[in-house]
Amino acid sequence: MKLAVIGYPIHHSKSPFMHNSWLKECGLKGSYEALEVPPDQLGEQIEDLRKRNFSGYNVTIPHKENIIQYLDEVEDRATELGAVNTVVIRDGKSYGYNTDGDGFLKSLLTKRTTKEVSDSQILIIGAGGAAKGIAGSLHSFGAEKISIANRTVIKADQLIESHGLTGDSMDLAAAQHQIGLFDIVINTTSQGMYPHIHQHALDATEMKAGSLAADIIYNPLKTQFLKKAEAAGADILNGVGMFVFQGALAFEKWTDKIPDTASMINKITKDMKQE
Known part of the structure; x- marks a missing residue:
């Protein structure tokens, strides 16, 4: 084989x-x-x-x-x-x-209950292949309040529309301004992946305490995005x-x-x- x-x-x-x-x-x-x-x-x-x-x-x-x-x-x-x-x-x-979406969902459920996921205001950063899989699985699971932030807003618009989500589409600047409103923020971009470990798509410093920052990156185990979220009092979930x-x-x-x-x-x- x-x-x-x-x-x-x-x-x-x-x-x-x-x-x-x-x-x-x-x-x-x-x-x-x-x-x-x-x-x-x-x-x-x-x-x-x-x-x-x-x-x-x-x-x-x-x-x-x-x-x-x-x-x-x-x-x-x-x-x-x-x-x-x-x-x-x-x-x-x-x-x-x-298998991306279901893989992410299984990982997410180690940190949040089914009800917590479905009740959460969720922000997905990115609108590429991984974002599509994750948005699809979350929506099928019962989560509807899913917003998409992307550098190119039209791709975020398309993802919102294709899945019938009730969240908003926005550019990264708007997402940065609103990051404190979300219960779960998921980075699906490659920003922060080795060897570019000092990059981040969004600064998580303003995430609210008790919220969850998830990153699909596993190398490094703790990205800049997760480090800043943790410092803000958020729970974190890496991509492993x-x-x-x-x-x-x-x-x-x-x-x-x-x-x-x-x-x-x-x-x-x-x-x-x-x-």
Whole structure:
């Protein structure tokens, strides 16, 4: 079994560490590798993976939306979201799925109850592939008061409209001004990801005490966004849980095996602290 993750850049992904560990734990023969794929080579690489008899692969920044045009079939949910993060190759055909949203939701529920999530005023920073998956899962789960902040407001408008959300669309400056109004603020951008650890999409200094700041980034474990939120008295949630849970959902699609997520969250956290 040959598996991979494609993205650009991809050097510091922990996906190979995670999936190779799970393959070994489940007694499966195979390997999982990280493949750096520039945007202009995406179509060519997808065809190459199919020809080389890969069983599947994960898709990360910046390919989650553009990959759809190259796949044979895409599940309804991923089509609605307009983003794919997991591909299964069967009988020479490529099938696209989105496990991001459900992976994030599983992680979020370690910090908030079902009722707290559905009652919360939520702000999602970003309107790309990950934001689409997360907004879709939150809305399906019962959360409706979801606002979207994005550099390009028209993309935020489109995300609000496509999901029938009752929140507002806004640019980053407006979101910065209003950040203290939200119960949950989720960064879905790559701002703050290694090696650009001093960046942040929004300054969380003005978040209200007791609110929750969540970041889908796991490298570093505590981004500038999370550090400032914590200093303001907010609860924080890093991207390790989402990373592991979405990966487990993908692994199950490829192998029909359910991997040990609790152990992996501990392993990834420990491994990141050692770097």
